[in-house]
Amino acid sequence: MDTLDSTDRKILDVLQTDARLNTKEIAHRIGLSVTPTYERLKKIEKSGIIKRYVTLLHGEKAGKTLVAFCNVSLQLHSQPLIKKFETAMGKMEEVMECYHVAGTYDYLLKVVVNDMRSYQYFLTNKLAAIENIGQVHSSFVMTEIKHTTAFRLA
The missing domain is CATH 3.30.70.920 (Lrp/AsnC effector binding domain/regulation of amino acid metabolism (RAM) domain)
Known part of the structure; x- marks a missing residue:
């Protein structure tokens, strides 16, 4: 992906905060309908800018002190x-x-x-x-x- 426009950046900001959100929730947060949000998200994923989706653990609570x-x-x-x-x-x-x-x-x-x-x-x-x-x-x-x-x- 050559450049990210402001809507792409909003999608990525929302995902960086909570990657568990579904497309409908992302669309609501960025003020766009579901279909264009879905299409943009797929384009972003295909570009490779999103490496993977993960769960971040609290180290101390997981015993890693x-x-x-x-x-x-x-x-x-x-x-x-x-x-x-x-x-x-x-x-x-x-x-x-x-x-x-x-x-x-x-x-x-x-x-x-x-x-x-x-x-x-x-x-x-x-x-x-x-x-x-x-x-x-x-x-x-x-x-x-x-x-x-x-x-x-x-």
Whole structure:
């Protein structure tokens, strides 16, 4: 989709707030009838701008009380070793997000686990077991100030 008009943006804003809404409810909220809303939504979905529909859980209530951000440096930067690391990150359930970054470190990981004992197990038995890990620096979240998944589209 090349460009989003204001109606498309309204649809996406509504969906980012509550993806469980049906087409009729979306249409009512944006002030459009059901059929054009449905057609626009299908066009938006087909364009790939919506990656998927998900349910967001409250981490603490789900037993995930420890959030850590890990800066990881690799020892060597050959393409096969980078690919091997990235593949391993994709398979680790504790790693919620993984970014290849520029700067002092090579990767930034968001790791979410039950508690410090679980984090220690993850660090020593999973992350450290990966070939080519040079350095890991962990920062632990004490209080979440802001967490959003919605993009501002205005």
